[in-house]
Amino acid sequence: MGRAPCCDKASVKRGPWSAEEDAKLKDYIEKNGTGGNWIALPQKIGLNRCGKSCRLRWLNYLRPNIKHGGFSEEEDNLICSLYISIGSRWSIIAAQLPGRTDNDIKNYWNTKLKKKLLGRRRQSLLNRSSTTGNANSSNDATSSQALSSSALERLQLHMQLQNLQGPFSFYNNPALWPKVPPLLNEKMTQTLKFLNESPHLLMQPTLSNSSSPKNDQKATTYESSPAASRSTPSDFANLSFSDADFNELVNSMTNCVSSSDCYAPLPDIGVDSIDQLNRGQFLPDPLIQTVPDDSLNYKKSDGSMSQQNQVDEFDCFKDMDSNSRDTLQALWHDDEYNAQSASSWDSASVLLCEGISQDFGLRYSSGYKPTVL
DNA sequence: AACTCAGTCAACCGCCCTCAG
DNA sequence: CCTGAGGGCGGTTGACTGAGT
Structure with a gap:
């Protein structure tokens, strides 16, 4: 049995984040924290994003002291x-x-x-x-x-x-x-x-026999x-x-x-x-x-x-x-x-x-x- | 220049776990 | 104990990019 989605995926924006969205999210969290509820957060700050998406964006990109690339x-x-x-x-x-x-x-x-x-x-x-x-x-x-x-x-x-x-x-x-x-x-x-x-x-x-016809190139398994x-x-x-x-x-x-x-x-x-x-x-x-x-x-x-x-x-x-x-x-x-x-x-x-x-x-x-x- | 292809990586998906009610 | 909401996480996807032809 599955579970209800955390948000209406049809109505929230998906894909890459804009600089404006990043700024909104960063500003809010730096000032107020997450409030312990990611699902409610986007509504609070007027972001048309899924709460999980906000969490991911913050943790993987906006959070302070994040390093990207250049692994030693x-x-x-x-x-x-x-x-x-x-x-x-x-x-x-x-x-x-x-x-x-x-x-x-x-x-x-x-x-x-x-x-x-x-x-x-x-x-x-x-x-x-x-x-x-x-x-x-x-x-x-x-x-x-x-x-x-x-x-x-x-x-x-x-x-x-x-x-x-x-x-x-x-x-x-x-x-x-x-x-x-x-x-x-x-x-x-x-x-x-x-x-x-x-x-x-x-x-x-190897290319899987069960590769998706949608994108064979990505079927490498x-x-x-x-x-x-x-x-x-x-x-x-x-x-x-x-x-x-x-x-x-x-x-x-x-x-x-x-x-x-x-x-x-x-x-x-x-x-x-x-x-x-x-x-x-x-x-x-x-x-x-x-x-x-x-x-x-x-x-x-x-x-x-x-x-x-x-x-x-x-x-x-x-x-x-x-x-x-x-x-x-x-x-x-x-x-x-x-x-x-x-x-x-x-x-x-x-x-x-x-x-x-x-x-x-x-x-x-x-x-x-x-x-x- | 145009095209193909492989590599990269941000973002998403969906399952599992925890915990409050 | 049961249920459902939210968070965490690993796996996967797909847009983008650059090298090769």
Whole structure:
């Protein structure tokens, strides 16, 4: 069941705002505030606009200290880290970037940042495919086919930052995965198999078959395609890897306290323990962070938090930022994707963010929270 | 100069959540 | 507890712009 529209859309003005309208709205709010009711506001000041439209205009454009464009390297890094950690929760990400609006960040991510990061990896993989003479890869690479979702995108970024390529990397080694439900384990297996077999199919826009006849050009979407299916394990299609799956996986990783009771049983791969794997430099040394409860007390009883609390409590990201900077900058600046630089990425920040993002919290109930990475 | 096309971004849409009555 | 109004938010649209041909 829907709900009644907030205004009569037929009678209110829509589209771009004029300077006069901007001035009216700005003057009124600066003098009187919003009055706590956006719906009634346009009538008060004689604006023939929807209240929601006024709110949006104020928040995204007229509000003082708004910055537009010119994102810095540090902002890029922070946006990327947060996106990997918490997904497309733009308002939370925006709360970490003073003067930036969620809309601005969303647009920036979709139009530039995502391509900047994922495009670099894809290009690198394409280069590798071509040098190894893989005919199928070459064909597929030019087929403009794709498979994607928010979860896959985040998984892909996460993998990139943890050195996907290494045969003993976390993502390629099920023995290192935390204990997760069998179905999720299976999804992980299939998804990663797919990602490794067909990395060239990822994150390329494809024209949707269901594109609107009104505007085909705008029908660019990311979706599974016949060609993608061709390269996909037959059962992959039935195992879609969702945001919930990604969150559960990272939750499991975040909650692991000791390898003995957290990770899946080791298959016979000739190593005795996770520690041995680590000593063998298949993984970075585990990093155990203890996070004082004080820094995590953002959670209200109902799991929500005020806007101000979001800003205050996410201050812990400032530390994370310095951790992530080096690797992200390597990704930013290297002409060629460099597995070595990626492997130096310290994912502590990402997982710490993820833990925090669980908001909103599904956890961190008492004592100190060890985060094994 | 005219046209096409892709990229950008302000604005809109509609769903979900909260809260007051 | 139920209902509806308003706010918040993520996803999407479409006008605009500039590069390429």
